[in-house]
Amino acid sequence: MSEVQLHTTELATQYVTQVAADLERNAEERARISAELEALQERLRTLQHDHGVLVNIQQALTGSSSAGAAPTVPPQASAVPQRSKSKKAAAESAKKTATPKTSPAKASKTTATAAAQPSLVDLVRGHLEQAREPRSTAEITAALTQAHPNRSIKTTVVRTTVENLVAKNLAQRTKQGSSVFYVAEAAASAQPAAAAAS
Secondary structure (H helix, E strand, O other), X not given: OOHHHHHHHHHHHHHHHHHHHHHHHHHHHHHHXXXXXXXXHHHHHHHHHHHXXXXXXXXXXXXXXXXXXXXXXXXXXXXXXXXXXXXXXXXHHHHHHHOOOOOXXXXXXXXXXXXXXXXXXXXXXXXXXXOOXXXXXXXXXXXXXXXXXXXXXXXXXXXXXXXXXXXXXXEEEEXXXXXXXXXXXXXXXXXXXXXXXX
């Protein structure tokens, strides 16, 4: 084999290696951005739901039919008494004015339900804090799905969530081979201390 052919083969091998690494980085970046997009879409859905609940509460409290309308003063509450109406007619008029489209009890029940569910960030952080050893995103997702069957929890969203916790120094990332594991920051700092004590 000539020196030129050997050099060409080495160069081709380097290109193949570089392209493979670039493809892997590209795939990881696409997965990360997809996960962030899913997390943002989930957050948007939550905000839209919260907006609807808040509008209903506002309507219940103000008795108005539009979210931005200022509270209206019922006619019977004006400074000048209206003597021409009978008491029954005045009571019916007040009832019609004060009755919102959504009852306050229903609106507060919806708000309580939304408020009762902890955020995914809280769930992931709590799980990591309770775990004795590092956990993968698949393990975290499986545990949270089992603990909260009424919620739709996706691995990609959990990955984004734990990466955000790592960025905020609330969790640590460790790599074992090609697998990535996460542990809560408090647990991570306690492990070296326990190892040093023994």
